[in-house]
Amino acid sequence: MNHQPTRRETLRYFASTAFGAFALSGCASLSRSPKPSGPPNIIYIMSDDHASHAISAYGSKLNQTPNLDRLAKQGMRFTQCFCTNSLCGPSRATLLTGKYSHMNGYTVNDRKFDGAQQTFPKLLQQAGYQTAMIGKWHLGSTPTGFDFFSYMPGQGRYIDPEFVDMDGQKRVTKGYITDIITDKVINYLDTRDKTKPFCLLYHHKAPHREWTPDAKHANLYDNIDLPEPPTFNDDYANRASPARSTDMTIAKSLTKTDVKADPPPGLTPEQLKQWKYQRFIKDYCRVIASLDDNIGRLLDYLDKTGLADNTIVIYTSDNGFFLGDHGWFDKRFMYEESLHVPFIVRYPGHIKPSSVTNAFALNVDFAPTFLDYADAPIPKDMQGRSLRRVFESNNTPTDWRKSIYYHYYEYPGPHKVQPHYGVRTDRYKLIYYNTVNEWELFDLQTDPHELKSVYNDPAYAAIRSQLESELNRLRTDLKDTAP
Numbered sequence: 001m002n003h004q005p006t007r008r009e010t011l012r013y014f015a016s017t018a019f020g021a022f023a024l025s026g027c028a029s030l031s032r033s034p035k036p037s038g039p040p041n042i043i044y045i046m047s048d049d050h051a052s053h054a055i056s057a058y059g060s061k062l063n064q065t066p067n068l069d070r071l072a073k074q075g076m077r078f079t080q081c082f083c084t085n086s087l088c089g090p091s092r093a094t095l096l097t098g099k100y101s102h103m104n105g106y107t108v109n110d111r112k113f114d115g116a117q118q119t120f121p122k123l124l125q126q127a128g129y130q131t132a133m134i135g136k137w138h139l140g141s142t143p144t145g146f147d148f149f150s151y152m153p154g155q156g157r158y159i160d161p162e163f164v165d166m167d168g169q170k171r172v173t174k175g176y177i178t179d180i181i182t183d184k185v186i187n188y189l190d191t192r193d194k195t196k197p198f199c200l201l202y203h204h205k206a207p208h209r210e211w212t213p214d215a216k217h218a219n220l221y222d223n224i225d226l227p228e229p230p231t232f233n234d235d236y237a238n239r240a241s242p243a244r245s246t247d248m249t250i251a252k253s254l255t256k257t258d259v260k261a262d263p264p265p266g267l268t269p270e271q272l273k274q275w276k277y278q279r280f281i282k283d284y285c286r287v288i289a290s291l292d293d294n295i296g297r298l299l300d301y302l303d304k305t306g307l308a309d310n311t312i313v314i315y316t317s318d319n320g321f322f323l324g325d326h327g328w329f330d331k332r333f334m335y336e337e338s339l340h341v342p343f344i345v346r347y348p349g350h351i352k353p354s355s356v357t358n359a360f361a362l363n364v365d366f367a368p369t370f371l372d373y374a375d376a377p378i379p380k381d382m383q384g385r386s387l388r389r390v391f392e393s394n395n396t397p398t399d400w401r402k403s404i405y406y407h408y409y410e411y412p413g414p415h416k417v418q419p420h421y422g423v424r425t426d427r428y429k430l431i432y433y434n435t436v437n438e439w440e441l442f443d444l445q446t447d448p449h450e451l452k453s454v455y456n457d458p459a460y461a462a463i464r465s466q467l468e469s470e471l472n473r474l475r476t477d478l479k480d481t482a483p
């Protein structure tokens with residue numbers, strides 16, 4: 001399953017598709033100017049905790065994100081991109097290594113990432129790229145494999161953040177973090193070695209807790225209420241016990257730092273929960289408004305400098321997020337809102353504008369994808385596969401994966417979500433909570449909100465058995481031997 005297509009196979013596949021034939025025959029309507037030759041630049045934009053259902057290109061009912069929509073309009077949007085362990089640090093370690101948490105050693109937050117191991121930035125350097133990382137790092141150790149970095153220690157602060165620079169010194173920059181990270185990115189692009197292709201990781205803190213907006217967006221949504229999600233009052237019946245025992249509810253787990261005010265007196269518990277949700281979700285969307293503005297600023301810069309033509313631009317998030325869904329904030333669970341990540345990619349002349357794919361993509365795929373585009377060998381021990389064939393065709397390749405594996409470890413952590421692992425197909429999801437020995441099975445077609453486990457329903461016995469086999473197969477293939 002880890003067969004990586006050669007360049008020739010990729011080209012053959014590309015040519016066999018209607019779009020490919022069209023593109024290879026001249027690509028007239030996609031070209032704006034003669035294409036620069038040589039490997040593409042790569043700008044990988046990753047935010048922190050940005051759920052795809054807070055992006056208008058993904059049908060958000062909450063907010064507008066015109067610049068992310070612009071990227072989607074110029075490129076391809078993935079509807080089924082997933083993280084493999086929905087947590088900040090583990091997701092970043094997976095990005096760098098192309099490996100699941102159990103293989104790269106970074107299973108839970110607040111460890112030190114082993115930067116001596118193989119990572120894609122090091123391999124890109126060997127392939128002649130210059131590499132840079134700007135913004136949130138959150139891996140405990142000093143970045144390796146980068147020709148340039150400037151990162152915030154730990155989580156970073158929204159206001160007047162501190163950065164660690166190449167000389168190891170910490171420096172405070174006055175201002176708002178999302179603006180500052182983007183300033184640093186543009187400064188890097190201006191001053192980089194222009195004789196080499198580059199790969200830039202542009203990593204935002206936004207919209208991570210505690211969702212502090214900038215002054216420009218602080219009053220957005222002041223006079224309206226944002227809608228509550230359909231599962232806002234989930235009672236966690238008909239499921240395994242872990243959903244009932246978390247510490248991440250809107251009703252009880254949001255702190256005064258999160259909601260930034262005292263509630264009005266005399267509210268009923270139901271009204272208090274609604275008040276807290278409005279405080280949280282408005283700040284979350286305000287922080288995203290600044291994020292979207294700044295991504296627009298970068299896209300404008302790429303247009304103005306002509307870099308847009310030979311640069312792959314990706315937007316994604318390290319993990320999904322519950323936006324009041326199931327009565328929660330935060331992530332961790334294998335449930336849809338946390339498992340899904342946005343993934344939008346633009347590469348003019350190579351990826352069809354306004355295209356949408358339902359192919360399953362995983363964050364283990366990102367490293368192999370970058371290496372594929374750099375024409376660098378993809379190491380056999382990377383566990384993902386290059387997405388290039390998906391990017392450059394209109395159809396999911398026939399040999400593409402039909403299921404995905406997920407494994408979450410951190411407990412109790414700040415939110416008391418029990419460890420679990422599982423498998424998801426296009427229609428079903430099987431989850432095993434290994435520490436409490438409980439299972440859940442969801443039929444996403446009849447129960448898209450995952451409110452009723454059918455694990456013990458005799459009607460699903462055959463499906464359950466198939467999914468158990470598939471889960472075992474994935475665990476064996478991926479060498480996950482944890483209990």
Ligand SMILES: [Ca+2]
Binds near residue numbers: 049318
């Ligand atoms: Ca995160």
